[in-house]
Amino acid sequence: MRKSHFLGTKIRNLRKRNHLTLEDLSSRCVRVDAYSAPSVSYLSMIERGKRTPSQEMLENLAQVFQKPVEWFLDSEPEKDTITPDKGRSGGITGMALEPNFLFSNDILQIAIPEMLSQTGISGRQFAHLLIRAHQEHHQNHFPDLERAAEEVGNKNLYLTSNDLIRIAQEKGLEIKWFNEKAKHNEVKQVNKSRLVSSFLRSPNIVFLNEKLKNKESRLKYDLAVHIGHAVLHNQDGVKCILSIGGAEQKETELHTTPNAQDILQAWQDFEASFFAGALLCPKAPFRQLLDSYGYDISVHKQLDISVSVAMRRMTVVSPYPHWHYFDAYKPGKLKAVYRGNGIPLPWGNMRQVEDPCQHWAVFRKFGEMSRESSAQLSILSVDGKTRLYCCESVLVEDLAGAKHVLCMGIDLNPAIDAQGTDAQAVVENLQALCIKHGGSTVVPHNIRQQLLSVARILNINWIERGLASELRVICIRGNSCPRKPGCYGKCKNGKMTQSIEYITKPPQDTRFSEN
Template sequence: MSSHQGLRRKAHFLGTKIKSLRKRNNLTLEDLSVRCVQIDADAGPSVSYLSMIENGKRVPSERLLEIIAEIFQKKTSWFFDESLDDEAIDTAPAAAVSGMPLEPGFLFSESLLQLAIPELLAQTGTTGRQFAHLLIRAHQESRQNRFPDIERAAESVGKKQFPMHVDNLFAIARDLGLNVQWFDNSTFEDKGESDQPLSTLVRSFFDAPDKVYLNRELEKDPARLKFDLANHIGHMVLHGGDGARAPQVSGGRVTGRRHDGESMNVDAKDILYAWRDFECSYFAAALLAPKTPFRQFLARQAYAIDAGDKIDLTKTLVMRRMPSVSPYPHWHYFDAYPPGNLRAVYRGNGIPLPWGNMTLVSDPCQHWAVFRMLNTRSTEPSSQISVLRSGDDKRLYCCQSIRSEDAAGNPHVLCAGVDLAPALAAQNIDAKRTIDMIEASCNSSGGSAPIPTEARKQLESISKILNIGWIEQGAATDATIICQRSSSCPRDKHCLGKAPPKLKPQIDKIREAVLNA
């Protein structure tokens, strides 16, 4: 019996297996169609044809079956047996920070928190903006950076047009009654979060009820011009253009602030403005990169962090948009400024922070890709596989980082990454064994080493299944062991040469001495 005759006999069961594979990997029919066309445009099926195959109403050609097998890294013979892999990729990533029980409850009443939080922030030197960003980040991570209401609002205005050109945005602004005006202003020097001088540029601002002011410097950079204009369109759509939002600024300490003052007093408007800035930024990204067409675009570009260069989208927008549109939920991203300030953080995969985003730590691990890229002048993307040790917990990450410049000319590093363990587990691979294998290789060479052949082949397979090209690129280079703090380095050969002694608190010593007497 030919394989094609076998396909006809088992059309319904074969369709069920394809559907099961697709859903296990969180792909829509449209996603799978795009992936097939990527491999072979002539043999790639339409969405409707794929649906008929999954429902047993059509039989895929041998070539199409080969394409689907390649996408999901299966042998074609697998489609003829009667087994099903039911385990789906985990869609609920571990929380980045463990929640704290609010006990006893009376101490966490709303009235007491309203009094205690401003005092806490004032005494720790935390601004209202910084506190707001912590709250917003926690909200983002709990929602996996997905806000469908904002997506729908953007799509209703932009009609899912992609790519969106500058002229299209000006037309939308006119339709909404916005009056766009230009101003001239160059960069100036301001202090950054670490009190180091940074070039600063006021890019644009909104003046209620309907005026948008754009810096002529943006005419030199269509990608940033598009983002700022889309951002203000978002304010008009979401907030009626009431003007309660911060200017759009690149560079120094005023970035994202309502005003230039440095008062430690918490102003409720700081939190309101920070949230509105987030909403408008998310709207702008959804307007310029609508979910379905942008997801297909990223699939064609294998999720390259600089893919937006081809269609005038900023690298920052592309990085921040990836977790919102990808079928794989286990993402993180960092936007880091020298010497180690995090301007933007998302930890949907639960990755610990390499340093604080409000204050610098004294002993950050220097082996994170984002640190390495801060200290290089290369502007090419770089991929890295990392084993992260946090106590007894071991995780495996891959990231792609790129050094860029903001609108004011300040260097910074953008880093997008994924947790690989859930993807390995979804393919019935023992993730712990793979991580141990890579860690052992790294430890044998002082902390960084080539990935063992078996593990490398597994990661290459995952790269093809997730369609994230930089996983395979990272697997071809040395993996490295990273941690949160150099002083607690988990490498066999400690980063600092010798681990500092862990001293037991004197009070504990006294207690033990009394109890053992």
């Protein structure tokens, strides 16, 4: 009993990695010894930590999987045997909730509020973190939301704001305009440094900021979000306030206790914002347009949508699943994050970090004056494996005048492996070359040709532009910098002597931000 805390997880992961159902495994055990074989329901309880198998039953399972009995016990909790196996359903990794009795619903309900209170995370921010994990696990695939948007917009890729106003009115919404001098209670709820672009007054009045009249792309997004709430949620208790720029509510003003209604509201906001992207960029026609232009971000100009909406939709409609996306504000605020390829965050989002890697493209872009997009190839070690990423970044300014960097990218390792090449060996070779040359290098001709082939197969033109610049080694934190000498040689007592202001605040808003 006291040596079986990881047993259920190990059996479940072994079964899934061998592509066996519970019925298959039970049948295999019956063939070994019908007397000690577990039933399907008993196997399920073992995997969930609700039952512990007898010695005879464990020996039966060990024979099926050709493992020694000791392997199933706590003495050998290798990471790969207890890490949840999600197959191809997402790029992120998880942890085993073992021992099971410590991760029961009752214990979690007690521990989560205390954890949030001690870390200064609000219940709303925790909800956004849960939603982001759900989104990444499903790799941005929400077919029901896509269908709902397509039914409303008829897959029209060129909807105008007038079209959207007409649709909103058909859905029972009344449109009114307001200026910044208006003393609406809804506007007062938002930090003064932020610009309220629109809000919904129950039950059906949508107020639009007059500044949107000169910003078609943002006007279309706000209208699409409110239409999303009307279609998906019928305005039942919906509180929708869309704002831009500046700092959000202070953490001391937010409740740390997770509230079920707040979590539901956060989920409804995510659904409406995802719906908005699907309405403005319907999947099939948008993919066709991207294919014609090699996934160049300039396509947003043709559709009169923001760069952000175009980038976020690329991560959804592309047949290649291994994407990431950051919407970063200084100093160190991640407004939106998506990591379908499992890339770590460029800075901590739960605590302040004094030594973020300055070679990430999102940081470097803040230091550039150019508003043109730029591509970068980067090498990063993730969970002990070396990954090759390519990203496209652009510096933009939102309606409130705040500058921020939008960055989307892909993990190239799966694409390299798909061509019959050992991606790990290729990337380790490139990493060695980078370190040899001080942290960056020109990609050798033979590997360059391989990557050019990958770029053309994926039909993503900014990979080729990334190859025209030096490949860079990046890291998660300064104390793990692989460069020799490291970039953080001037650290004293664990603090940077150089000025890096990209330290972060607690978790980001995971909604489909148009900013």
